[in-house]
Amino acid sequence: MFKDPGRGGALVKVAVDAMGGDFGPSETVKGALQAMEAHNIELLLVGDREVVEAELAHYDIKGKSVQVVASEGKIGDDEHPIEGLRRKPKSSILVATKLMKTGDADLLVSMGSTGASMASSVFLLGLMEGLERPCIGGPFLGVAPRTVLVDMGSNIDCRPSLMVSFGALGSVFSHEYLGIENPKVGLLSVGSEAAKGNRQVHDSYELLQESHLNFIGNVEGMDFFTGRVDVIVCDGFVGNIIMKFTEGLGTALSRYVEQRLAGHLPADELGKVSDDLWQTTNMPRTMGGPLFGVNGMVMIGHGSCRASGIAGAIDTGVRCAGIGMVDSMRQELARLASAGALKS
Amino acid sequence: MFKDPGRGGALVKVAVDAMGGDFGPSETVKGALQAMEAHNIELLLVGDREVVEAELAHYDIKGKSVQVVASEGKIGDDEHPIEGLRRKPKSSILVATKLMKTGDADLLVSMGSTGASMASSVFLLGLMEGLERPCIGGPFLGVAPRTVLVDMGSNIDCRPSLMVSFGALGSVFSHEYLGIENPKVGLLSVGSEAAKGNRQVHDSYELLQESHLNFIGNVEGMDFFTGRVDVIVCDGFVGNIIMKFTEGLGTALSRYVEQRLAGHLPADELGKVSDDLWQTTNMPRTMGGPLFGVNGMVMIGHGSCRASGIAGAIDTGVRCAGIGMVDSMRQELARLASAGALKS
Incomplete structure (x- = not known):
């Protein structure tokens, strides 16, 4: 299913913000x-x-290529990202991002404050040409692992040109990472007809239609699961609500199934079913979310990730780095920009 | 759990649009x-x-209070609602709504075109004072049966004053129908802090805070399931996407569970579990959605309802009619209007 040059392929240098995440x-x-x-x-x-060396001491890393790069402090979820970057120039996220800038790292993985990770990436690596803001995208449902959602929550009020860039970036991810030929791009709305939707949808619809993307028109909430569309575009307001709603519903349903099946299955089997159901609605916790639009491969993880989620985010990032995702995205945006689609 | 004056209580006269729904x-x-x-x-x-008499002939209705009221034709889902009403003045939805207007019916139930049912209700019964449009609301998740969502999809671009009226109408439903004291009203956004959200959220936040409603601030996607809030307010664009997303996810997860448990449970038991899971994510198909804001009790059903869904919508409507939901909502809106909250 995945192109996979990372595994057993060229060496990938990975900078991990070791201070990030709820569990540090x-x-x-x-x-x-x-x-x-x-x-x-x-x-x-x-x-x-x-702190990091004390953690490393629990493992046998002899012969492994592991280095500690010293930083001082971290930017918390409760801090304003930009202010945090200003006040803490030696914080882990800034030092880690600098490794990308100097070419000492090929991939940055952070489970820390999403705002700080994004701001640090934009500030040090820069945005791709034609883009006004980065975004987070990818598949997020185990029951729809080939449906890509962009934006997952980083851009709240979006201009139509930004929505078009979401479509382009999601399209590249779908093609390069998931191997989908000519990915179908849809605009999330309340009906499939062109007339259905709010003002933002109407304005974005026109721009998407004029673009070179394989735009199939409006799609609806159920189309995450119908196979009609490969890349679903929405603003980060809607994207964030859907993501958190899915997490909540997954948790509620896994509890529901556990109660509903109690007595019908052995307890350990029941626990596994309930876990699987939860996992399938919480995919970003297991694979991370790629940050699209900055000049470098950056993976943003869910703050509540455990070790397996961190390994999963690194896994996704290594694959993306290996197939040159960032270059492909830059080319796609340049194509849109030269057609004037990123101006309004 | 429910107040229940309909059952065994006063006679309720129910007009059913018998031509509506996908199965007629x-x-x-x-x-x-x-x-x-x-x-x-x-x-x-x-x-x-x-047509209706031919259907009735299959049942023994001797001694039952059943009348056929003749109409001509129906307005389809594919027709423009207002044009449909103009071109088909004797259509089933118009004749049924007239029975409400003349006082010959206490409750209208329609599974036909939602747009036509709403337009017909607004046109013949009128909007409650202070309101610019009606909305559809109620609980919609079996795993969160006491969380009310307004609006479910009838208003796409909403002004802040309309968002406040959603809060008021949902609050009355929560109190009167679900028996929740002083229902907590939340505004659906991307973070619980006041600063989080899009422009619409910021503007609506202020108005809600000034109102007499028990406004608790912003809530997030997972709060449908956390018990933090009783009434969740969003515009119909977001509401419709969430509703359809939930239906799609429910269907996908019930299939997932069926596959995951194959061989672990007897086939018939497995089918029941899968059905239950589907049902719990498709509540509006079993209980209908009340139309809020018109001067009469109107239930809008899902077009794909089978008989049990129609019976469910009538059940919900009879309960609502029995507790004087419409009068309570009118009073609540009057209170908001007199405070000037419905003007911006």
């Missing part, structure tokens, strides 16, 4: 080392040196 | 007769006389 270095270090088992990677663990 | 009179008539078993109702089946 104990999980990030564990997850990063797990990822080494599957991929040919060089690990750069960025964080407070003593 | 065979299911509407069957469902309406089913509802008679649980409630003290007088049934007015509105439709092409011969």
